[in-house]
Amino acid sequence: xxxxxxxxxxxxxxxxxxxxxxxxxxxxxxxxxxxxxxxxxxxxxxxxxxxxxxxxxxxxxxxxxxxxxxxxxxxxxxxxxxxxxxxxxxxxxxxxxxxxxxxxxxxxxxxxxxxxxxxxxxxxxxxxxxxxxxxxxxxxxxxxxxxxxxxxxxxxxxxxxxxxxxxxxxxxxxxxxxxxxxxxxxxxxxxxxxxxxxxxxxxxxxxxxxxxxxxxxxxxxxxxxxxxxxxxxxxxxxxxxxxxxxxxxxxxxxxxxxxxxxxxxxxxxxxxxxxxxxxxxxxxxxxxxxxxxxxxxxxxxxxxxxxxxxxxxxxxxxxxxxxxx
Amino acid sequence: xxxxxxxxxxxxxxxxxxxxxxxxxxxxxxxxxxxxxxxxxxxxxxxxxxxxxxxxxxxxxxxxxxxxxxxxxxxxxxxxxxxxxxxxxxxxxxxxxxxxxxxxxxxxxxxxxxxxxxxxxxxxxxxxxxxxxxxxxxxxxxxxxxxxxxxxxxxxxxxxxxxxxxxxxxxxxxxxxxxxxxxxxxxxxxxxxxxxxxxxxxxxxxxxxxxxxxxxxxxxxxxxxxxxxxxxxxxxxxxxxxxxxxxxxxxxxxxxxxxxxxxxxxxxxxxxxxxxxxxxxxxxxxxxxxxxxxxxxxxxxxxxxxxxxxxxxxxxxxxxxxxxx
Numbered sequence: 001x002x003x004x005x006x007x008x009x010x011x012x013x014x015x016x017x018x019x020x021x022x023x024x025x026x027x028x029x030x031x032x033x034x035x036x037x038x039x040x041x042x043x044x045x046x047x048x049x050x051x052x053x054x055x056x057x058x059x060x061x062x063x064x065x066x067x068x069x070x071x072x073x074x075x076x077x078x079x080x081x082x083x084x085x086x087x088x089x090x091x092x093x094x095x096x097x098x099x100x101x102x103x104x105x106x107x108x109x110x111x112x113x114x115x116x117x118x119x120x121x122x123x124x125x126x127x128x129x130x131x132x133x134x135x136x137x138x139x140x141x142x143x144x145x146x147x148x149x150x151x152x153x154x155x156x157x158x159x160x161x162x163x164x165x166x167x168x169x170x171x172x173x174x175x176x177x178x179x180x181x182x183x184x185x186x187x188x189x190x191x192x193x194x195x196x197x198x199x200x201x202x203x204x205x206x207x208x209x210x211x212x213x214x215x216x217x218x219x220x221x222x223x224x225x226x227x228x229x230x231x232x233x234x235x236x237x238x239x240x241x242x243x244x245x246x247x248x249x250x251x252x253x254x255x256x257x258x259x260x261x262x263x264x265x266x267x268x269x270x271x272x273x274x275x276x277x278x279x280x281x282x283x284x285x286x287x288x289x290x291x292x293x294x295x296x297x298x299x300x301x302x303x304x305x306x307x308x309x310x311x312x313x314x315x316x317x318x319x320x321x322x323x324x325x
Numbered sequence: 326x327x328x329x330x331x332x333x334x335x336x337x338x339x340x341x342x343x344x345x346x347x348x349x350x351x352x353x354x355x356x357x358x359x360x361x362x363x364x365x366x367x368x369x370x371x372x373x374x375x376x377x378x379x380x381x382x383x384x385x386x387x388x389x390x391x392x393x394x395x396x397x398x399x400x401x402x403x404x405x406x407x408x409x410x411x412x413x414x415x416x417x418x419x420x421x422x423x424x425x426x427x428x429x430x431x432x433x434x435x436x437x438x439x440x441x442x443x444x445x446x447x448x449x450x451x452x453x454x455x456x457x458x459x460x461x462x463x464x465x466x467x468x469x470x471x472x473x474x475x476x477x478x479x480x481x482x483x484x485x486x487x488x489x490x491x492x493x494x495x496x497x498x499x500x501x502x503x504x505x506x507x508x509x510x511x512x513x514x515x516x517x518x519x520x521x522x523x524x525x526x527x528x529x530x531x532x533x534x535x536x537x538x539x540x541x542x543x544x545x546x547x548x549x550x551x552x553x554x555x556x557x558x559x560x561x562x563x564x565x566x567x568x569x570x571x572x573x574x575x576x577x578x579x580x581x582x583x584x585x586x587x588x589x590x591x592x593x594x595x596x597x598x599x600x601x602x603x604x605x606x607x608x609x610x611x612x613x614x615x616x617x618x619x620x621x622x623x624x625x626x627x628x629x630x631x632x633x634x635x636x637x638x639x640x641x642x643x644x645x646x647x648x649x650x
Contacts, residue, residue, distance in 0.1 A: 131548060151548060180547075193534050194549040201526055204588045206611040209518050211584060222505075223456060223476060224519040239608035246596045246604055257593050259536060261586060263529045268582050271571045279571055283564035286531040 009037040010171045011074040011100075017065050017087055018078035019043040019052045021133060022104045024142025026076060026175060027057040032144045035174035042068035043139070044079075051139045066094045074171065077103035077115070082244040085114035097122035100164050104130055106191065106241070108155045108184040110248035116157070124164035127184065129153045129191075130177060137238045145176065152177035155184040192252035196245055197260060199237065200253070334362040335496045336399040336425075342390050342412055343403035344368040344377045346458060347429045349467025351401060351500060352382040357469045360499035367393035368464070369404075376464045391419045399496065402428035402440070407569040410439035422447035425489050429455055431516065431566070433480045433509040435573035441482070449489035452509065454478045454516075455502060462563045470501065477502035480509040517577035521570055522585060524562065525578070 014036045016023040023041065030036040041058035042065045043049050053061050062068040069075050069091045079087055084105065095101065101123055105111045108127050119125050132150040134141065152172045156165050169179045182190075209220040246253055270278040339361045341348040348366065355361040366383035367390045368374050378386050387393040394400050394416045404412055409428065420426065426448055430436045433452050444450050457475040459466065477497045481490050494504045507515075534545040571578055595603040 153548075189537075190544050190548055193530075193537060194545055198530065198549070200589070200592055201530075203608055203611045204585060204592060205518075205523065205526075206614055207588050207607065208581060208584045210611070210614050211588075212514075212518060212581070219515050220519055223478075223515055224523070237608075237612070239605050239612055242608050243601055243605040246592075247599055247601055250596055250599070253596060254593065256533065256537070257589070257596075259533045260529060261589065261593075263532050263536075264525070264582070264586065267525055267529060267571075268579065268586075271575055271582075272579060274572055274575070276568055276572055280564050280568040282532065283528055283562075283567050286528045286535070287562070287564055289531055289535050 010035045010167060010174060011037065011072075013038040013040065013072045014074040014076065015069045015072035016041045016058065016076050016078060017068060017091065018080075018083075019048050019058070019061075019139045020078060021137050021141040021146075022130065023076065023078040024052075024055070024057055024139050025132075025144065025146035026078070026104075026142075028142055028144035029147055029175040030171075031057065033174040033176075035171055036074075040068045040072060044083075048139055055139060057142070065090045069094050069099075071096065073099055074168070075099060075101045077101065077105070080241055080244045081105040081107055081111055081114075081248050082240075084111050085118070088115040088118035092118040092120060095120060095123045098124070098164075100124045100126060100168055102126050102128045102154075102168055104128060106195070106245045107249040108187045112155075112157070112184055124161065125157060126160065126165055126168050127155045127157075128168070128172070129155075129187065130172075131195075132177075133237070135237050137241075147172075148176040150177050152179050153187055154179060154181045155187050156181060157184075188249050188252045189255070192249055192256045196249055196253050197256045199242060200246070200257070201260075203242075335360045335492060335499060336362065336397075338363040338365065338397045339399040339401065340394040340397035341366045341383065341401050341403060342393060342416065343405075343408075344373050344383070344386075344464045345403060346462050346466040346471075347455065348401065348403040349377075349380070349382055349464050350457075350469065350471035351403070351429075351467075353467055353469035354472060354500040355496075356382065358499040358501075360496055361399075365393045365397065369408075373464055380464060382467070390415045394419050394424075396421065398424055399493070400424060400426045402426065402430070405566055405569045406430040406432055406436055406439075406573050407565075409436050410443070413440040413443035417443040417445060420445060420448045423449070423489075425449045425451060425493055427451050427453045427479075427493055429453060431520070431570045432574040433512045437480075437482070437509055449486065450482060451485065451490055451493050452480045452482075453493070453497070454480075454512065455497075456520075457502070458562070460562050462566075472497075473501040475502050477504050478512055479504060479506045480512050481506060482509075513574050513577045514580070517574055517581045521574055521578050522581045524567060525571070525582070526585075528567075 014030065016027060016039065019041050027039050027041070030039065038059045039057070040060045040062060041052055042062045043052065049061050049063065052058055065087055073096070075091065075095065077084060077087060084103065097120075101115075101119060102125075103111055103115065105127075106129060108129065112127055115127075116125055130147055130150060130152040132146050132152075134146075152175075154165065154169065154172075165181070172179050267279070267282065269275075270282070339355065341352060341364065344366050352364050352366070355364065363384045364382070365385045365387060366374075366377055367387045368377065374386050374388065377383055390412055398421075400416065400420065402409055402412060409430065422445075426440075426444060427450075428436055428440065430452075431454060433454065437452055440452075441450055455472055455475060455477040457471050457477075459471075477500075479490065479494065479497075490506070497504050592604070592607065595607070
């Protein structure tokens, strides 16, 4: 077993429902740390099941979700959020008492509404969301270090028992992640600001560059500010997953989008009117916000916030990183 | 002299007008490569001049721009674009025949309009723009490797002689940059798409997060998708510089902003109406654009497009980089 491996698995038998990037990475990280005994898997597509049988990161691959969850003490729902309800209905009757069910969906309130009604009373439903991913999808995209130093958010339901949550947290940490708990509604709002609306903006900027035929796509890539270019890379993410995110986090996304476009129009008007003072005041204020965060130790000037170098979270490691102007 | 140093300076005497991040970095890179003989400097603020005298990256620091440019065969204007006209008027009468004047401003058409009228006929005005920078400013912020593998755009005027442009290009390459030439109007449009409007968006998102008191700034930083967090870092850039960029590239910025908000409203409406098909179609199309660029060899899946590893431009080095979801 590798460094950080546990003496005894945290879960005797885990079931991965959905076998894409996240599930594959969970399986590989759990194998590396020894925190899961038997890893069972299920995917809707026969082609995916065949690929996973070849790849070998599951100990058993089943042709139905019901068979996959039989005897599992941890079930991880890793299907698109739009498919969660159907899957929950299929597995509900087959879950043992005391089993923990979690998910990895990017929105929480809608997943809870879709899944919770189908789960029996003695099952512990602890929704979750790993803040990790790449622009690739499918069973071949996963890798063991995906969750290293990444946040994995858990949104336990009201009245949830502490012990199952602690056990799930320990498992998530064994995959390399850092755990944070929060209320599901707060999760959806925070993520609309930090992830969902930025992804929408990335998609939109790529669309704008595409329409603006006088600027070629390769020029957009060549000359983009480094942060922006990395940012547009996320516009290459899975369209189905993102479609479901926006359909299921509609309220928070529309809230944030509305505020965003209001602010943008204030700035657009200032630009059109040549209002130098208003522009400078706005940029000065947002710079102060941004810098205040660095000084509070919540950020570092290092690229990727030093996480690639496995710094403790919040460590300040100022280093000059050259971006494009 | 270090690797890449030339046997003989490309310019006998260079004058840096404005002594901030860019000018300081030019001086240090030129010293490292030996491509400049004497480096003279001028800054408007006495405090900056004193700091540069201490830092030592100029061989001489002058109390007026006119003195600084005397005898220079290359003059680099590195002041905010709003100050370019005034500086050009001050130095015009003191430039020798055959001197090359360039600038490093983020917009080109307005700089040309402000500067060109003040320069004598036998001076070669070759506007430029290095796509490099950090969120820091001032004379202490510069460093010699700022331009390594960065694009440095030149926008020679119509009818410009080739030899001075070739000499300036050689100098810019000696600083580590790669040179590309283009028309000034095209530059302003490309940069509005790749840099100016993205910066405005970054400022706006930080402003939105600030107003949305229910989401704390530190949560925004902790949970932001990696690309987005790096992206908001640019909202910590110099407010004066960016104010001037938007005031002087108004037409192209308003064009791109208008298109951007139109696209965004299309998506916002699709989200409000739960139009799954339209969302999926839009994301699928933009993903194809983004991936098409990688396949065309204009991009790599490596972080920072492999440039940190000094790959040849356009080399494809796919490697999995984990982002937040």
